Every structure is written in C-alpha cells, then in structure tokens.
Amino acid sequence: MEQDTTDSPRAVKLSCRNLWKVYGANPEYYFDAAGYQIDTENLAKRMRSEAHIPAAIDVSFDVHVGEIFVIMGLSGSGKSTVVRCLSRLVDASYGQVLLDGENLLDKSDKELIDIRRHKMGMVFQNFGLLPHLTVLENVAFPLRLQGLSQAEQRERAERVINLVDLTGREDAFPGQLSGGQQQRVGIARSLAVEPDVWFLDEPFSALDPLIRRQMQDEFLRIQQVLHKSIVFITHDFLEALRIADRMAIMRDGKVVQIGTPEDLILNPVDDYVAQFTSEVPRIRVLRAKACVVPAEGDTSAMVHVSGDLVVEALISELSHNPSGVVVDGADGQPLGVVTPVSLIKTLAALDAPQPSVSA
Known part of the structure; x- marks a missing residue:
C-alpha cells in the first residue's frame, strides 16, 4: 500500500480511487464479484502469469483545488497510463475517477466529449500543433469545437497567447517557431478552454535543458496567475522538485509514496524512493x-x-x-x-x- 505523508485541508478537485488498467484478452474477469481480490500483489502476479499486463495497479490519490500534483517514476512505471486513464483517453479496467464528485468512468461518450471540451486541458510531449494553422488559429481551435463565436474565439485566444508571452506571433505558423515557442502554443491552446483540471504528460522533456528550465519558469508563472488543479507527469526528480506541491512516485504500476518533495527526501518509505532523491541539492x-x-x-x-x-x-x-x-x-x-x-x-x-x- 502506498504511503501518503501529507494531510491537506484544501478541497479535493480530482480523485483517483483503486484504479486498475490491465491489458490482455479478458481483463474484466479479474474484477467481477468472484475474481477481484483485496490482495493486490498476488492479483497482479496472477494476471501476469495468465498473459495479462497490469499497467496501473490499485492507484489512489487526490488532487486538491489549485494544486500541482506530480506523478513520477522510471520508464514503464505506469505514470502515463494513469494520466490517460484520468482523462479517459484510455479506459480503466476498474476503479473510479471523480471530478467534482462525479465518476468519469460512468460518463457516456457524448458526456465525456463535453467534459473534455469544457473542463479539461491537456498538454503532451508531442506538441500536436496543426501545421497549416497559425498560432492564433491553433489556440482557438478547441474554442471553435465548442461553437463559440469568432469574436469570442479571438478574444480568449489572444488572452492566453499574451499569458504565455507570444504576443506578436499570432500570425506565425508552427514551422516558423522554436521548440519552446511551439510548446507555449500547446500550453495556450490547452488553457483557452479555461479548464477545471489540467493534465501535462512530460510536456518539456523534448526541449533543450536551457529552454526546458525557461518553460518550467513560465509554467510556474502561469500557475501563480490561474491557480489550476494540475496533474503533471515527469521522470525527472529535479523537475518535480521545482514545480510540485505534492508528488506520487510510481514503480511497476503501483504508487509507492505520496508526499511533498520534502517529505519524500526526509522520510522515504523504501530504498527506491531514497535513490530518487540521492542527487537532489538538499x-x-x-x-x-x-x-x-x-x-x-x-x-x-x-x-x-x-x-x-x-x-x-x-x-x-x-x-x-x-x-x-x-x-x-x-x-x-x-x-x-x-x-x-x-x-x-x-x-x-x-x-x-x-x-x-x-x-
């Protein structure tokens, strides 16, 4: 069982409860009344022995209002699988994802599309910009899907373009921008919908070190203005330390420990967590x-x-x-x-x- 060494009084925005994602021919079998077990370790072993892959194993955590919650781990630890389950880009095999108390796993496709268009912002390592659209058009694209008027699309797009410090580049195309500028466009596009919760999956890992640090600074500046509830995925502990209010460390699909960066440094639950902090400038x-x-x-x-x-x-x-x-x-x-x-x-x-x- 993971250990959460914090106790925040802030309201909960997003909850992940006993979340599993299992790949294989029949993952549902393990979670019916006869098959599901409380002993998660043995259940995961059983799945592997029966040609199933448990990518996320009984994951639970809360994200508070206005909090930057970082999920980190080595490659293959399950962190990206979890964030995709939270946004239902991937359907979980079992569990609950509660946004403002409503279980997203119970939503219809139509309801989910509406939630994504109005309540979620997503930024990934691949910027995903449309090359034939200008900066302004890329940022306004999700607003067009919402059916907003041209005037409102432009007003909201220009506001977030200014927020990410790209004023003056509205008419540029993605191919005319640097990597850091392209990522700023991706961030602006995700913010244009004014999301309740913001998912970022290793958004800066493809950038050069100097640009990456600048984007971290920019990200923190934006958060000071907007106070979003954020789930941020990274494999870089130093990056996590710079931005996290709290963080969860994952290994082999499971959450090992949850806490503030300081908690994890002072009170690691095992050698795995301690090693993650070993090169941090104390x-x-x-x-x-x-x-x-x-x-x-x-x-x-x-x-x-x-x-x-x-x-x-x-x-x-x-x-x-x-x-x-x-x-x-x-x-x-x-x-x-x-x-x-x-x-x-x-x-x-x-x-x-x-x-x-x-x-």
Whole structure:
C-alpha cells in the first residue's frame, strides 16, 4: 500500500480511487464479484502469469483545488497510463475517477466529449500543433469545437497567447517557431478552454535543458496567475522538485509514496524512493523546520526565522548568528532552534550513500 505523508485541508478537485488498467484478452474477469481480490500483489502476479499486463495497479490519490500534483517514476512505471486513464483517453479496467464528485468512468461518450471540451486541458510531449494553422488559429481551435463565436474565439485566444508571452506571433505558423515557442502554443491552446483540471504528460522533456528550465519558469508563472488543479507527469526528480506541491512516485504500476518533495527526501518509505532523491541539492529543498533541535538555555536574544525558510537562505542567517536561530512554526510558536551543528548533521544524514535502483 502506498504511503501518503501529507494531510491537506484544501478541497479535493480530482480523485483517483483503486484504479486498475490491465491489458490482455479478458481483463474484466479479474474484477467481477468472484475474481477481484483485496490482495493486490498476488492479483497482479496472477494476471501476469495468465498473459495479462497490469499497467496501473490499485492507484489512489487526490488532487486538491489549485494544486500541482506530480506523478513520477522510471520508464514503464505506469505514470502515463494513469494520466490517460484520468482523462479517459484510455479506459480503466476498474476503479473510479471523480471530478467534482462525479465518476468519469460512468460518463457516456457524448458526456465525456463535453467534459473534455469544457473542463479539461491537456498538454503532451508531442506538441500536436496543426501545421497549416497559425498560432492564433491553433489556440482557438478547441474554442471553435465548442461553437463559440469568432469574436469570442479571438478574444480568449489572444488572452492566453499574451499569458504565455507570444504576443506578436499570432500570425506565425508552427514551422516558423522554436521548440519552446511551439510548446507555449500547446500550453495556450490547452488553457483557452479555461479548464477545471489540467493534465501535462512530460510536456518539456523534448526541449533543450536551457529552454526546458525557461518553460518550467513560465509554467510556474502561469500557475501563480490561474491557480489550476494540475496533474503533471515527469521522470525527472529535479523537475518535480521545482514545480510540485505534492508528488506520487510510481514503480511497476503501483504508487509507492505520496508526499511533498520534502517529505519524500526526509522520510522515504523504501530504498527506491531514497535513490530518487540521492542527487537532489538538499539546501534548495529542505526547510528550517527539518533541522531543528530542542532549545537549550535562554533564546530570548536569538533571531527568529520561519520554519518554511529554505536551508539555502538559512545558511546565510547562521553566518550572521553562529550561536543559532529560533525556528517558528506556522502558528508563530517556536519549534526549536537550528545551529550550524544541527544543520550539518541533518544534511550529512540525508547525504548518506543509498543503494542503487535498477530501471
């Protein structure tokens, strides 16, 4: 069973409940009243022994309103299968996908088309732009499918084109744009429908490293403006760390652990998760509250810092206050103190060698 080490008070926008996707001649057999078992590990083994492939195994998680929820794992872990099941580009074999409490797996084709046109935005690694249409026409294309007037199509398309910083390129064709600009068009097109939930499946992995980082920055800027509920797929932990509010790590079709990036670094449930975090620059991820020790003696003269202060900034504070600083929680009450020694010990413990993970 996966471990979720977080507890968010935010409302839930999208829920995935006991989701399975099984490929083979008769996957339905395993989920009828006689065949379905609670013992998922043995059930998955049985499927494989009977020439079926369980690509997603009993996957459950929630995506909160305004949250960036990242799903990551190695190639073949099942992350892309899950996001396609969430949008019903692929039909799940069993389970529930609840959008605002309504199960998408129960929707008719007609209902699903309407939901995709009005409530979902999707961006994939392949930009999928129509080469014979201009930037403006590509972005407005889903609005045309909605049946909006020409004036409203143009107004909404121009608004999101400006949002992704492509104003002035409205009349350009995809072949006249760089890879980063083409991806911006794909992002703008997915946002033009003003979706409730936004699915992005490795949208930046085909870009050069510098352009990729710029697109991550652009993505975060857009999210600060729109506050969408987002499911973002990646195999790159450093990318996940930059953008994730929470994340799920998958292996062999199963969710291994769910938590904030900091949770996964501090409390990995197994060696597989620990290996994912082994090369992460800790000082850019860890926060002051992770390094506290009990206060000894009078702390009234010490400087106070927020528990959410990243360690990179905490080092600067300690350089001016070598005896330590008091760390306050969200309620303003002291959690303890951080000293140079406690900081070094925390970092050293996290940087201890981890066993290798095979792909």
